[in-house]
Amino acid sequence: MQALTNKAKVVERKPMTVWERLYLPAIAQGMSITFGHIFKKRPTINYPEKQRPFSPVFRGLHVLNRDEEGRERCTACGLCAVACPAEAITMEAAERLPGEEKLYREEKYAAKYEINMLRCIFCGLCEEACPKDAIYLSETFAPSNYTRKGFIYGKDELLIPDPKTQPEEYAKARGNK
C-alpha cells in the first residue's frame, strides 16, 4: 500500500546485538539519567507558604466596591444579576433613609447582595454590566468550605473594606485594579 504521507517511519526490527542483550549497559545508562534528575531544579513550589502571582486579568472572587469616601457604590439596579449567565447573583433593594448618606452613595442601595460561588463561572460579565463600577473580580479565588451554604457569599464577605477607616486593607483588596 502506498503511504499517504511521508510521516510513516519504518521501525527497525533487527535482532539485538550481544552488547544490547547484556542489559547492563542500558540499565547503567538509565540509572545515570535518573541520578541526574536528583540534582535538577524542581518546578513545584511549597504552596501555602509560597504562592505564585496571578495575572492581572485573572478573574477571581467578586468584590463590592466603595467610592473614595467609603460609600457603597451599588444601587441594586440588578443589571449584574440579569447579565449573569449562571444566575448566581441575587439582591434585594432598599431605600436610603435620611442620615445614611455616608453609607450609600445614591438613594437606592442593596440591602442584601448574594453571590453563590458554586454557581458562579467567573466569566466577569457582572463586572462589565455594572454601570456604577460597583463590582469587580479580584485576584483571589474562593477558599474551600464545609457546607454548600458556606459558598453563598453575602455582603459581609463581598464588601471591600472602608478606605477611610481601613486604608491598608482597602488597598490590599483593591489590588492593582
Added chain:
Amino acid sequence: MLLGIDWFFILEKSILIAAIISLSLVVAMYSTWAERKVAALIQDRRGPNRAGIFGILQPLADGLKLFMKEEIIPNLSNGFLFVLGPGLAMLTAMMTSAVIPWSSHLELFGRNIDLQIADINIGILYIFGVVSMGVYGIMIGGWASNNKFSLMAAIRGASQIISYELAMGLSIIALLMLTGSLSLKTIVEQQQDHLWNIVYQPLGFLIFLVCAFAECNRTPFDLSEAESELNFGYHQEYSSMKLGFYLFAEYVNMFISSAVMATLFFGGYDIPFINDASFGDAHGQNLLAILQGLSLFVKVAFFIFFFIWVRWTIPRFRYDQLMRLGWKGLIPLALINMVITGFIVLLKANDWHF
C-alpha cells in the same frame, strides 16, 4: 554461678538482640521515608515535607495510620493462616540479622562484648535457610486470602524466589572457595587483612546483587505484587497492620540483604583505607568498634539507596523474561564463575603450575 549459667552473657546478648531488632525496625521505617523522598527527587518532585522538618516524622504518621485502620479478615479465608502469613514474613526478615557481624567488639566492664548476636560457623548457610523461609510468608498469605490474584502472586513469588536462590547459592560458592569459611565474622576478618572480596569476585557480586533484588521482591523483580496486573498480589486482601507487616518486612529484608552484601563483598565493618588493628591500638577498642559499626552502616545505607534508585529507574520484567534471566542467564553465569574460580584456586594452591 547459679546453675552454671553466665547471666551476664545472657543479659549482654538480650540487650544486643533488642538493640539490633529496634535498629532494623527504625532503619526499615526510615527506608520507607527514603523511598518516597528518593522517588520524588528522581521524578523532580519534592516528596513528603509536611510532617516535621523534611518530612522526617512521615513514617510515624504512616504507621499510626496503619494502626488505626480497620482490620479485615475475609469471610472465606483461612483465618489462622491469614494471620500467620504476615507474622512469618516479618519473623524471617528479622531472624537473618542474628549472624551478621555489626562491628568487632566492645570492651566494657572488663568483658569483650561481640557485636554479633551469634557467630555460628555456618553463617551463610543459616542466612540462606532463613531467607528461603521468607517465601512462606508470601505463599501462606496469598493462599489464605482465598483470592485468585493473591494466589497467582503467591505462586509467582515462590517460583521466582526458588529460581533465583539457585543462582545466588552458586555465586556464593565461588566466594566460599576463596574464603574457605562459612562464618561471616571470618569472612570479614579476611577482608580486613586483604582486599575486599568485590575485587576477586566482581561477577559473583553482580549475580548476587541481581538475585538479592529478586529475593527481596523489589523492582524490577516485584512480580508478586505487580499492582497493574495482580492488584497488589499477595497482600491484596490485607489491611491495617497486617499489611503494614508485609510492607515492613520488605524493607527489613532490604536492610538485611544490604548488610549481607556489604559483609560478603565490601569488607563488612572494615573501615576503608585505615589499618583497623593499629587504629584500635592507638585510639582504643571502643572507639574503633563504634567507627566500624558506622562504616558498615554507611555501606548499608548506600545499598539501600541503590535498591531505591533501581526501583525508580527500571520497569518490571515480564514473567517469562524473569525466568529466562534466572535460569538461562544467571545460573550458567554463576556456574562459569564457579568453575573459573575453582580453577584459579587450585592453580594457586599448586604454586601456579599445571
